[in-house]
Amino acid sequence: MKRWGxxxxxxxxxxFLLLYAPLLAVALYSFNAxxxxxxxxxxxxxxxxxxxxxxxTSRRAWEIREATLxxxxxxxxxxxxxxxxxxxxxxxxxxxxxxxxxxxxxxxxIDVPVIxxxxxxxxxLVVGFNLLRFVSPLFDPGMSAMIIGHVTFQIAFVALVxxxxxxxxxPTLSEAARDLYASSWYHFHRVTLPLLxxxxxxxxxxxxxxxxDDFVISFFTCGPSSSTLPIYVYxxxxxxxxxxxxxxxxxxxxxxxxxVLTLERLTRWKRD
Amino acid sequence: MQTSTTSAPASxxxxxxxxxxxxxxxxxxLDDISFDAHPGEFITLLGPSGCGxxxxxxxxxxxxxxxxxxIVLAGQPVDHLPANRRSVNTVFQSxxxxxxxxxxxxxxxxxRSRRVPQAEVNTRVHQNMEMVRIADLxxxxxxxxxxxxxxxVALARALVNAPEVLLLDEPMSALDAKLRAEVQVELxxxxxxxxKTFVLVxxxxxxxxxxxxxxxxxxxxxxxxxxxxxxxxxxxxxxxIAEFFGAANLxxxxxxxxxxxxxxVGELSVRTTPxxxxxxxxxxxxxxxxxxxxxxxxxVRAEVRDAIYRGDHxxxxxxxGSLRVQVSPRLRAEPGATLWLCLPVERLEVLDD
Amino acid sequence: MTERVVAYGHLTTRRALLAKxxxxxxxxxxxxxxFLLLPGLILVLVAFLQRDPDGGITWAFSLDSFRQLFxxxxxxxxxxxLWIMLRSxxxxxxxxxxxxxxxxxxxxxxxxxxxxxxxxxxxLVAIPLCTNLxxxxxxxxxxxxxxxxxxxxxxxxxxxxxxxxxxxxxxAVCIGMVSAALPFxxxxxxxxxxxxxxxxxxAAQDLYASPVRVFMQAILPQTLPGLSVAILxxxxxxxxxxxxxxxxxxxxxxxxxNLIQHQFGQGRNxxxxxxxxxxxxxxxxxxxxxxxxxxxxxAEVL
Numbered sequence: 001m002k003r004w005g006x007x008x009x010x011x012x013x014x015x016f017l018l019l020y021a022p023l024l025a026v027a028l029y030s031f032n033a034x035x036x037x038x039x040x041x042x043x044x045x046x047x048x049x050x051x052x053x054x055x056x057t058s059r060r061a062w063e064i065r066e067a068t069l070x071x072x073x074x075x076x077x078x079x080x081x082x083x084x085x086x087x088x089x090x091x092x093x094x095x096x097x098x099x100x101x102x103x104x105x106x107x108x109x110i111d112v113p114v115i116x117x118x119x120x121x122x123x124x125l126v127v128g129f130n131l132l133r134f135v136s137p138l139f140d141p142g143m144s145a146m147i148i149g150h151v152t153f154q155i156a157f158v159a160l161v162x163x164x165x166x167x168x169x170x171p172t173l174s175e176a177a178r179d180l181y182a183s184s185w186y187h188f189h190r191v192t193l194p195l196l197x198x199x200x201x202x203x204x205x206x207x208x209x210x211x212x213d214d215f216v217i218s219f220f221t222c223g224p225s226s227s228t229l230p231i232y233v234y235x236x237x238x239x240x241x242x243x244x245x246x247x248x249x250x251x252x253x254x255x256x257x258x259x260v261l262t263l264e265r266l267t268r269w270k271r272d
Numbered sequence: 273m274q275t276s277t278t279s280a281p282a283s284x285x286x287x288x289x290x291x292x293x294x295x296x297x298x299x300x301x302l303d304d305i306s307f308d309a310h311p312g313e314f315i316t317l318l319g320p321s322g323c324g325x326x327x328x329x330x331x332x333x334x335x336x337x338x339x340x341x342x343i344v345l346a347g348q349p350v351d352h353l354p355a356n357r358r359s360v361n362t363v364f365q366s367x368x369x370x371x372x373x374x375x376x377x378x379x380x381x382x383x384r385s386r387r388v389p390q391a392e393v394n395t396r397v398h399q400n401m402e403m404v405r406i407a408d409l410x411x412x413x414x415x416x417x418x419x420x421x422x423x424x425v426a427l428a429r430a431l432v433n434a435p436e437v438l439l440l441d442e443p444m445s446a447l448d449a450k451l452r453a454e455v456q457v458e459l460x461x462x463x464x465x466x467x468k469t470f471v472l473v474x475x476x477x478x479x480x481x482x483x484x485x486x487x488x489x490x491x492x493x494x495x496x497x498x499x500x501x502x503x504x505x506x507x508x509x510x511x512x513i514a515e516f517f518g519a520a521n522l523x524x525x526x527x528x529x530x531x532x533x534x535x536x537v538g539e540l541s542v543r544t545t546p547x548x549x550x551x552x553x554x555x556x557x558x559x560x561x562x563x564x565x566x567x568x569x570x571x572v573r574a575e576v577r578d579a580i581y582r583g584d585h586x587x588x589x590x591x592x593g594s595l596r597v598q599v600s601p602r603l604r605a606e607p608g609a610t611l612w613l614c615l616p617v618e619r620l621e622v623l624d625d
Numbered sequence: 626m627t628e629r630v631v632a633y634g635h636l637t638t639r640r641a642l643l644a645k646x647x648x649x650x651x652x653x654x655x656x657x658x659x660f661l662l663l664p665g666l667i668l669v670l671v672a673f674l675q676r677d678p679d680g681g682i683t684w685a686f687s688l689d690s691f692r693q694l695f696x697x698x699x700x701x702x703x704x705x706x707l708w709i710m711l712r713s714x715x716x717x718x719x720x721x722x723x724x725x726x727x728x729x730x731x732x733x734x735x736x737x738x739x740x741x742x743x744x745x746x747x748x749l750v751a752i753p754l755c756t757n758l759x760x761x762x763x764x765x766x767x768x769x770x771x772x773x774x775x776x777x778x779x780x781x782x783x784x785x786x787x788x789x790x791x792x793x794x795x796x797a798v799c800i801g802m803v804s805a806a807l808p809f810x811x812x813x814x815x816x817x818x819x820x821x822x823x824x825x826x827x828a829a830q831d832l833y834a835s836p837v838r839v840f841m842q843a844i845l846p847q848t849l850p851g852l853s854v855a856i857l858x859x860x861x862x863x864x865x866x867x868x869x870x871x872x873x874x875x876x877x878x879x880x881x882x883n884l885i886q887h888q889f890g891q892g893r894n895x896x897x898x899x900x901x902x903x904x905x906x907x908x909x910x911x912x913x914x915x916x917x918x919x920x921x922x923x924a925e926v927l
Binding site for chain 3: 085
């Protein structure tokens with residue numbers, strides 16, 4: 001194996017370079033004084049200052065702030081809904097004696113969103129919502145349609161995570177709890193829920209990440225007043241490299257790093 | 273197959289298993305199982321894996337339902353009661369400790385389920401932790417414990433509830449041999465001092481003999497033999513028991529008269545007249561005597577083919593009859609020597625099959 | 626149905642048990658039925674309808690979309706779309722192979738780190754995921770522009786005219802797609818690689834097996850479950866990709882994803898877009914199925 005150690009290190013280096021080199025370049029250029037392009041003019045904090053500018057006076061600052069809030073709102077609401085529905089789905093699938101044919105059908109149901117390219121889901125949602133719009137304005141292009149779209153692909157991922165944990169848990173601890181006089185409720189909130197909690201949190205984090213990473217589904221279902229940050233960036237980049245977008249991206253990466261590290265600290269004491 | 277003393281008054285029976293049948297799909301796992309356990313009795317369900325003993329234990333605990341039959345606990349039928357309302361507690365094979373709770377909270381679980389007041393929880397939990405000597409582990413989590421410690425926690429967690437019957441499902445199978453031997457003796461002592469009814473499931477006959485008052489040997493969903501420990505060992509009734517327990521010599525035999533059989537080692541007297549024309553008689557290797565002169569009864573002249581030194585005894589392989597004989601290492605029997613053997617009548621068992 | 630059963634230590638009837646299980650699932654199932662199954666069926670239906678001149682849909686059965694898709698037009702055959710399909714599949718396969726090929730040693734490296742460090746490394750891999758794909762691709766657009774080191778290096782080596790950006794180009798598209806797929810590949814490989822039974826690897830080394838044989842016979846078979854998830858989670862998004870080709874490529878680098886997006890956007894031909902979506906999902910399923918068979922076969926061989 002030793003002879004392969006060098007190759008291994010090169011691959012690791014290439015891998016992390018592919019992940020972080022562009023982000024570092026963006027962070028560096030966010031301090032460029034020039035408004036656009038990749039010519040280094042000089043160090044400046046003006047683009048950060050402009051992002052913090054009064055939304056009343058700076059239209060661009062206002063738009064970016066709106067888009068950021070929309071992104072977070074979309075992620076939070078869709079994550080809450082999909083975590084609840086996905087966890088219940090996993091419990092229902094795993095802990096009840098369904099005939100094996102129905103079990104397989106349920107498995108397919110949660111596999112479909114995983115093996116379908118997001119653009120196909122987006123296309124289906126567009127044609128579906130075009131009909132459902134006649135039923136309710138919820139399906140008009142906009143925030144509610146985006147939330148519905150995100151939940152649709154998130155449910156499956158949450159269910160997959162929670163279900164694999166349920167499979168691992170098996171029935172023995174539940175039986176031990178029953179053997180020790182636990183009622184249904186006591187068993188659920190003293191045994192099942194605490195043991196499942198890490199998987200539920202993990203599923204929710206995955207769902208939130210997928211929502212933040214999504215562009216396609218939001219792009220197809222968004223309305224004129226509900227742009228998310230990725231959609232905003234996508235539209236702006238068509239007119240070239242803008243330094244203020246580098247600043248937004250850098251803030252976003254920093255925010256993510258802080259969030260992830262905080263979560264890691266918070267969960268550290270719980271791990272084996 | 274006769275069942276044990278059903279004549280005892282109901283109040284003196286802490287657990288009665290009556291005609292339990294269970295099948296999974298087309299496989300009959302339990303076929304008409306009945307037995308009683310008296311208060312303070314240590315009963316072992318012994319059998320090879322797949323004989324249905326664990327299923328039976330789960331039915332008693334309420335974790336599985338029987339197809340037919342009854343379970344009676346302290347005189348009350350409990351078949352309609354869920355597991356959480358039966359005065360039975362189980363020590364699971366994998367211990368099934370709650371990984372997110374401390375040792376204290378694990379032990380307290382059954383009391384908290386039933387909303388026992390906090391003060392009482394504290395005293396009872398501490399009492400039981402001290403009894404199995406884990407008081408200093410109270411704040412640890414299960415993943416910080418050794419196998420032996422986990423087993424003690426599981427025991428305390430079950431006993432703290434003062435159940436009518438304690439069920440133990442292969443509780444020592446995960447321990448190494450040395451620790452297992454210690455724990456067996458300790459478990460026995462604990463059961464004696466508590467005077468509780470224990471029902472243990474195991475596939476290890478040495479474990480069964482070490483701890484039990486009474487052994488119920490199961491095979492293929494049926495009770496093969498039951499009785500006091502020494503009796504089951506010394507008086508095997510079937511080939512299965514004779515082989516499963518300490519590997520007795522099995523000697524093919526033909527009935528030759530009243531209480532007499534003909535075998536490869538000669539004509540032998542037995543205690544009872546065999547019910548069959550041809551069948552098997554059995555004798556444990558340690559009951560075969562070696563004598564200097566020809567014994568008066570059941571004498572066999574045999575040659576030592578091989579002597580296997582085992583430290584505390586020597587096992588001789590002798591012909592005719594491929595007999596295995598266990599002797600003291602002080603007796604120097606070299607291969608080739610010809611000896612007189614006596615197969616005592618009272619130790620020679622006529623097997624049913 | 627009223628037969629009494631014990632499940633998870635709970636005494637109940639079969640009917641009550643199934644009713645409870647059904648109740649737990651009803652929300653999720655109803656959601657997926659209304660927003661995945663129903664729209665999916667409508668999409669299939671729409672693919673067989675006609676486009677009306679102003680961009681809407683005419684309720685008349687038609688195979689026009691599929692004819693157009695496979696290049697059968699009144700003016701003869703055109704292979705342009707078939708060519709795009711072919712290169713979509715090829716690019717997805719290349720992306721998957723390269724991304725998994727880099728992710729495998731990366732995951733090995735992470736799994737070998739001290740236990741406390743592992744989560745940190747994993748987080749480091751996952752952080753780019755939380756920063757959206759569009760933003761990361763935008764970052765590539767900057768990094769591959771003329772004045773930054775990669776383009777200068779390429780120019781020095783004579784691969785590129787000095788002063789030109791590295792994009793639009795196929796290499797830019799490939800780099801973008803591999804870097805987008807990497808986090809998914811590492812995260813799905815991690816559980817299998819972390820649980821690798823080291824004694825098996827050591828045993829293989831003790832038998833003087835070559836590193837290739839150690840890998841093929843002692844390591845790979847143990848990580849097949851994670852590997853198949855990694856392939857799935859890199860191949861499927863790569864098949865439907867349009868953002869990266871759009872931003873780092875151009876009209877010359879279009880994939881099926883771009884075609885679909887175009888029909889739902891400026892092209893205003895929804896039936897055509899729906900038909901393409903059906904073809905895309907068919908190609909994806911074919912790819913997933915054949916990789917599973919391949920994995921199954923290699924598992925048998927080993």
